[in-house]
Amino acid sequence: xxxxxxxxxxxxxxxxxxxxxxxxxxxxxxxxxxxxxxxxxxxxxxxxxxxxxxxxxxxxxxxxxxxxxxxxxxxxxxxxxxxxxxxxxxxxxxxxxxxxxxxxxxxxxxxxxxxxxxxxxxxxxxxxxxxxxxxxxxxxxxxxxxxxxxxxxxxxxxxxxxxxxxxxxxxxxxxxxxxxxxxxxxxxxxxxxxxxxxxxxxxxxxxxxxxxxxxxxxxxxxxxxxxxxxxxxxxxxxxxxxxxxxxxxxxxxxxxxxxxxxxxxxxxxxxxxxxxxxxxxxxxxxxx
Amino acid sequence: xxxxxxxxxxxxxxxxxxxxxxxxxxxxxxxxxxxxxxxxxxxxxxxxxxxxxxxxxxxxxxxxxxxxxxxxxxxxxxxxxxxxxxxxxxxxxxxxxxxxxxxxxxxxxxxxxxxxxxxxxxxxxxxxxxxxxxxxxxxxxxxxxxxxxxxxxxxxxxxxxxxxxxxxxxxxxxxxxxxxxxxxxxxxxxxxxxxxxxxxxxxxxxxxxxxxxxxxxxxxxxxxxxxxxxxxxxxxxxxxxxxxxxxxxxxxxxxxxxxxxxxxxxxxxxxxxxxxxxxxxxxxxxxxxxxxxxxxxxxxxxxxxxxxxxxxxxxxxxxxxxxxxxxxxxxxxxxxxxxxxxxxxxxxxxxxxxxxxxxxxxxxxxxxxxxxxxxxxxxxxxxxxxxxxxxxxxxxxxxxxxxxxxxxxxxxxxxxxxxxxxxxxxxxxxxxxxxxxxxxxxxxxxxxxxxxxxxxxxxxxxxxxxxxxxxxxxxxxxxxxxxxxxxxxxxxxxxxxxxxxxxxxxxxxxxxxxxxxxxxxxxxxxxxxx
Ligand code: SF4
Ligand code: SF4
Numbered sequence: 001x002x003x004x005x006x007x008x009x010x011x012x013x014x015x016x017x018x019x020x021x022x023x024x025x026x027x028x029x030x031x032x033x034x035x036x037x038x039x040x041x042x043x044x045x046x047x048x049x050x051x052x053x054x055x056x057x058x059x060x061x062x063x064x065x066x067x068x069x070x071x072x073x074x075x076x077x078x079x080x081x082x083x084x085x086x087x088x089x090x091x092x093x094x095x096x097x098x099x100x101x102x103x104x105x106x107x108x109x110x111x112x113x114x115x116x117x118x119x120x121x122x123x124x125x126x127x128x129x130x131x132x133x134x135x136x137x138x139x140x141x142x143x144x145x146x147x148x149x150x151x152x153x154x155x156x157x158x159x160x161x162x163x164x165x166x167x168x169x170x171x172x173x174x175x176x177x178x179x180x181x182x183x184x185x186x187x188x189x190x191x192x193x194x195x196x197x198x199x200x201x202x203x204x205x206x207x208x209x210x211x212x213x214x215x216x217x218x219x220x221x222x223x224x225x226x227x228x229x230x231x232x233x234x235x236x237x238x239x240x241x242x243x244x245x246x247x248x249x250x251x252x253x254x255x256x257x258x259x260x261x262x263x264x265x266x267x268x269x270x271x272x273x274x275x276x277x278x279x280x281x282x283x284x285x286x287x288x
Numbered sequence: 289x290x291x292x293x294x295x296x297x298x299x300x301x302x303x304x305x306x307x308x309x310x311x312x313x314x315x316x317x318x319x320x321x322x323x324x325x326x327x328x329x330x331x332x333x334x335x336x337x338x339x340x341x342x343x344x345x346x347x348x349x350x351x352x353x354x355x356x357x358x359x360x361x362x363x364x365x366x367x368x369x370x371x372x373x374x375x376x377x378x379x380x381x382x383x384x385x386x387x388x389x390x391x392x393x394x395x396x397x398x399x400x401x402x403x404x405x406x407x408x409x410x411x412x413x414x415x416x417x418x419x420x421x422x423x424x425x426x427x428x429x430x431x432x433x434x435x436x437x438x439x440x441x442x443x444x445x446x447x448x449x450x451x452x453x454x455x456x457x458x459x460x461x462x463x464x465x466x467x468x469x470x471x472x473x474x475x476x477x478x479x480x481x482x483x484x485x486x487x488x489x490x491x492x493x494x495x496x497x498x499x500x501x502x503x504x505x506x507x508x509x510x511x512x513x514x515x516x517x518x519x520x521x522x523x524x525x526x527x528x529x530x531x532x533x534x535x536x537x538x539x540x541x542x543x544x545x546x547x548x549x550x551x552x553x554x555x556x557x558x559x560x561x562x563x564x565x566x567x568x569x570x571x572x573x574x575x576x577x578x579x580x581x582x583x584x585x586x587x588x589x590x591x592x593x594x595x596x597x598x599x600x601x602x603x604x605x606x607x608x609x610x611x612x613x614x615x616x617x618x619x620x621x622x623x624x625x626x627x628x629x630x631x632x633x634x635x636x637x638x639x640x641x642x643x644x645x646x647x648x649x650x651x652x653x654x655x656x657x658x659x660x661x662x663x664x665x666x667x668x669x670x671x672x673x674x675x676x677x678x679x680x681x682x683x684x685x686x687x688x689x690x691x692x693x694x695x696x697x698x699x700x701x702x703x704x705x706x707x708x709x710x711x712x713x714x715x716x717x718x719x720x721x722x723x724x725x726x727x728x729x730x731x732x733x734x735x736x737x738x739x740x741x742x743x744x745x746x747x748x749x750x751x752x753x754x755x756x757x758x759x760x761x762x763x764x765x766x767x768x769x770x771x772x773x774x775x776x777x778x779x780x781x782x783x784x785x786x787x788x789x790x791x792x793x794x795x796x797x798x799x800x801x802x803x804x805x806x807x808x809x810x811x812x813x814x815x816x817x818x
Contacts, residue, residue, distance in 0.1 A: 127708075127709075129706075129708030129709045130709075131712075138709070138713075140712040140722075141712050141713060141714055141720075142714050143715040239713055239714070239715055239716065239717035239782070283752075
């Protein structure tokens with residue numbers, strides 16, 4: 001610090017005594033409004049810490065006399081939102097599915113709500129876009145193992161598929177033909193199944209498989225492989241294959257079938273949510 | 289000779305007859321105030337003259353525009369509001385007479401702001417801080433508040449006396465009347481603002497009956513406070529300390545910009561006693577040091593100190609001084625709008641090229657009057673490269689916006705292609721893509737918009753929830769001035785997968801108005817199907 005006060009010649013203001021390459025810093029006072037604003041913020045902060053949660057304590061913090069909490073605010077907001085939606089929710093709970101679909105507002109609300117519920121509960125298996133994967137059906141397409149109308153979808157979601165905990169669950173199981181048919185017969189029948197939609201590796205093999213198919217498979221999958229939704233027997237004459245479409249993959253499925261399980265959601269989520277999910281899933285294919 | 293001119297004007301008042309006003313500028317070259325000196329009160333005297341009249345007119349027009357615009361009606365048919373200027377925040381629409389702007393067209397506003405900025409450069413480089421002096425809301429409202437103040441408390445001297453007077457019932461009455469009227473003006477100002485954001489007549493009723501939204505009252509309260517504080521209490525402080533314009537605008541002035549100037553080349557040496565000076569053999573300038581220019585100044589400064597940041601170029605000092613010059617029988621324009629280059633030329637003339645102190649005789653003619661050598665402003669100086677550039681840029685933005693406005697689409701389509709899943713394989717082997725198609729009907733009338741596929745031979749289209757006679761197109765009714773979102777599934781049959789060109793177009797048309805828009809879309813097909 002400089003010994004004696006230095007006064008700047010031009011402005012007549014004293015300097016701080018700091019000097020850099022001959023440049024000195026003027027020691028102008030703070031603008032008054034600035035200083036008062038600063039004091040005002042201090043006063044304000046005292047009031048604030050009294051009114052709002054502020055000072056940290058060992059395991060908690062002071063609560064503030066206004067009793068504000070952000071968690072409480074969130075709850076209030078959420079309650080206000082659900083109060084606003086109460087009418088819609090009540091209508092969805094009451095009305096049958098076809099009426100919900102017919103009502104533009106309800107349908108939109110149910111689709112949006114169903115979308116949210118789907119992301120939380122269903123996307124783990126079916127994918128976030130409901131596109132499915134091997135073993136988990138794609139819900140966007142027009143091939144429905146258990147029926148694709150709104151009631152059938154609702155039934156499937158509500159009670160699940162091959163789900164132990166629900167008596168009304170969808171049930172259908174294909175026997176493991178590895179124990180019933182010979183290896184050749186399985187190869188024949190696989191070739192025959194391929195011939196429904198494509199060209200088998202060996203036409204003679206497929207020819208031979210026709211009889212095996214008629215004896216063992218047609219009762220569930222239909223004479224022409226068209227499937228049957230009452231047993232969840234897949235349509236074998238379309239382009240969609242849950243476990244693959246090659247002869248080897250089909251043969252493997254005949255020998256030792258894999259069966260997916262889907263939980264029943266009625267009890268867990270409640271009927272309104274299941275209805276919303278149904279409407280959403282139904283909407284994916286544009287409601288076909 | 290000075291004596292001669294003085295005598296020649298004997299029909300007019302002598303110098304001593306001009307009343308000297310006891311006015312001290314808040315900050316002068318001779319007596320610089322410290323930066324943090326407390327504020328000095330200013331009691332601007334009423335001015336009269338050509339600029340004052342012009343300013344009354346501008347005040348009348350600008351206030352009229354501000355207060356009355358929301359009440360103008362404009363018929364837009366049954367589906368849109370009939371308020372000529374309306375910022376409809378709830379529906380996100382902006383209406384300006386025949387123009388309606390959607391949020392995505394906000395660039396028009398940005399363009400207007402750019403034009404306002406360049407326009408300000410243009411105006412400033414030609415006529416200086418005309419914005420500050422004439423049209424700035426701060427100036428206009430301060431003027432309005434001063435009208436009230438003068439009406440109640442009287443002109444300058446009366447106000448000074450009242451201010452100094454001890455507290456009394458009369459003082460209280462005057463002061464409260466003044467502040468009451470100020471608050472009423474402020475409320476009206478804040479009140480007028482909210483009418484731009486809702487239907488003015490019905491909002492007026494709502495406000496009066498305490499049924500308007502809280503935000504309306506809050507806005508009115510905030511604007512009432514700012515109007516009252518800025519216009520009534522802070523006044524010149526806002527211009528000098530808060531506003532960035534004085535700093536910016538000063539940077540845009542050059543030596544050919546007109547600014548309010550004290551022409552000291554004819555005014556100095558200022559003197560109240562011409563005869564005494566003449567007797568002593570001294571020449572005197574035209575300035576009689578009457579302080580009229582300081583007394584009228586709403587900024588409380590002395591223009592004779594030269595161009596300064598505080599001066600808003602309101603030109604009231606010109607009026608005041610012209611009045612004095614008239615009384616003395618001298619040419620007006622001791623204080624005038626002048627350019628720096630003219631000023632410098634005249635200064636050089638009066639000081640013999642800067643070699644001597646100012647001698648006004650050098651700029652005077654024999655027998656009085658200004659010499660022919662004195663430079664005056666010529667309008668041609670407005671046309672300089674700088675102003676051409678500003679004007680060019682300003683008109684360019686304006687023309688581009690005008691073109692955009694005249695050719696803009698009132699029918700638009702936006703498309704979101706589903707990404708998850710990218711495509712769906714259907715049981716017959718065909719592939720389906722989903723699109724969310726947004727149809728924007730930007731006119732206040734209902735329309736039926738025809739959506740059709742162009743390209744992607746063999747593909748069919750299905751609009752969810754809509755009856756569709758044709759599988760390549762659909763007529764979608766859209767509400768007036770609304771956006772409608774539809775889901776469209778496009779399906780390409782299995783046998784076309786291998787050869788299809790996967791780019792195609794959604795074409796939307798309004799058959800009635802021939803408007804159309806196109807979206808170039810693409811179609812995803814499974815890998816390996818080609
Ligand atoms: S100096 Fe003159 S022009 Fe500038 S603000 Fe004062 S009265 Fe107005
Ligand atoms: S410039 Fe004009 S108004 Fe100002 S003191 Fe001189 S004579 Fe008076």
